[in-house]
Amino acid sequence: MNHPVELGKDEGGAGAGAADARRDAEDARPGAGHDSDTARAALTALRGEVAKTVVGQDSVVTGLVIALLCRGHVLLEGVPGTAKTLLVKTLSRALDLDFKRVQFTPDLMPGDVTGSLVYDNRTAEFEFREGPVFTNLLLADEINRTPPKTQASLLEAMEERQVSVEGLPRPLPDPFVVCATQNPIEYEGTYPLPEAQLDRFLVKLTVPVPSRDEEISMLQRHAAGFDPRDLSEVRPVAGAAELAAGRAAVRAVHLDPKVAAYVVDLCRATRQSPSLQLGVSPRGATALLSTARAWAWLSGRDYVTPDDVKALARPTLRHRVQLRPEAELEGATADGVLEGILAHVPAPR
Ligand SMILES: Nc1ncnc2c1ncn2[C@@H]1O[C@H](COP(=O)(O)OP(=O)(O)O)[C@@H](O)[C@H]1O
Numbered sequence: 001m002n003h004p005v006e007l008g009k010d011e012g013g014a015g016a017g018a019a020d021a022r023r024d025a026e027d028a029r030p031g032a033g034h035d036s037d038t039a040r041a042a043l044t045a046l047r048g049e050v051a052k053t054v055v056g057q058d059s060v061v062t063g064l065v066i067a068l069l070c071r072g073h074v075l076l077e078g079v080p081g082t083a084k085t086l087l088v089k090t091l092s093r094a095l096d097l098d099f100k101r102v103q104f105t106p107d108l109m110p111g112d113v114t115g116s117l118v119y120d121n122r123t124a125e126f127e128f129r130e131g132p133v134f135t136n137l138l139l140a141d142e143i144n145r146t147p148p149k150t151q152a153s154l155l156e157a158m159e160e161r162q163v164s165v166e167g168l169p170r171p172l173p174d175p176f177v178v179c180a181t182q183n184p185i186e187y188e189g190t191y192p193l194p195e196a197q198l199d200r201f202l203v204k205l206t207v208p209v210p211s212r213d214e215e216i217s218m219l220q221r222h223a224a225g226f227d228p229r230d231l232s233e234v235r236p237v238a239g240a241a242e243l244a245a246g247r248a249a250v251r252a253v254h255l256d257p258k259v260a261a262y263v264v265d266l267c268r269a270t271r272q273s274p275s276l277q278l279g280v281s282p283r284g285a286t287a288l289l290s291t292a293r294a295w296a297w298l299s300g301r302d303y304v305t306p307d308d309v310k311a312l313a314r315p316t317l318r319h320r321v322q323l324r325p326e327a328e329l330e331g332a333t334a335d336g337v338l339e340g341i342l343a344h345v346p347a348p349r
């Protein structure tokens with residue numbers, strides 16, 4: 001059912017159910033006990049809310065929700081103008097989360113991301129001025145345009161969920177999720193993230209150019225007066241409480257030992273693939289299991305299936321493997337190699 005590439009495509013009805021889910025979500029906030037079903041309905045309603053501004057890109061929305069449920073960070077890869085900014089901004093509004101955007105430029109300094117100590121004349125003391133990482137949803141635009149030192153400051157904050165200044169740790173808000181964009185075409189003058197850093201992103205989502213029909217419908221919306229700068233139509237249908245309830249429910253998703261073994265077999269197969277010079281790390285295996293469980297819960301189940309694992313294998317593993325130069329010359333891609341592995345490694349029944 002869950003075709004590996006079409007993550008989220010088969011889970012229809014989000015638009016139609018949005019109103020109900022919104023009502024449920026409102027009833028449930030705040031304080032009133034958040035059960036798993038209410039949280040799922042609210043998070044499913046996000047899809048309908050995001051669709052008010054973004055045409056299509058369902059898989060990307062689902063991937064982002066999964067990342068939020070797993071408290072993981074996201075690499076978003078797509079050519080400019082495919083609504084990456086619009087999507088993340090809309091999602092933060094629909095989730096009632098704080099949003100900030102940083103354009104990563106060659107002259108950006110670590111302090112521009114994390115914050116810095118500034119001298120206050122009145123008190124004659126140094127005060128910490130929070131940088132843009134102090135937010136819930138951070139859009140790190142064109143992360144590979146900034147030199148390694150500044151990249152490292154963001155990656156450290158991502159990993160530790162805190163910023164240390166002068167030895168004093170300052171915790172970041174919860175949730176804190178980074179969506180870092182990369183342009184797949186431009187390599188000139190960029191600083192590719194090292195493999196060890198890529199491994200810290202839970203998923204890499206590719207943002208495709210919309211289909212012909214989707215692009216036409218986008219144009220019609222614009223012609224009818226849609227203004228991407230005005231997101232006032234987008235309602236908060238879920239929030240931090242639903243994410244927390246969802247997270248708790250995901251932790252309760254049952255794991256059959258055979259499914260755990262399947263995840264490991266897939267990861268081990270990447271380490272043995274003749275097309276790859278670097279396979280998936282054990283961290284990657286834990287990532288795949290987490291995203292598959294979140295997807296199982298979003299799909300309305302309390303157990304994870306091999307199909308859940310298959311559905312998440314590409315977004316969760318594609319940035320954690322490295323092609324051999326020969327394979328790359330022959331036109332191999334990470335997704336293609338992973339597809340081959342999914343076809344060959346026997347799935348438990
Ligand atoms: N799928 C889409 N649905 C709706 N609008 C879109 C879509 N793709 C592109 N657009 C339009 O193109 C604009 C550019 O999108 P933007 O979010 O800035 O792209 P990116 O961040 O990927 O460069 C949007 O504001 C919107 O008007």
Ligand SMILES: [Mg+2]
Nearest residue numbers: 084085086141
């Ligand atoms: Mg943008």
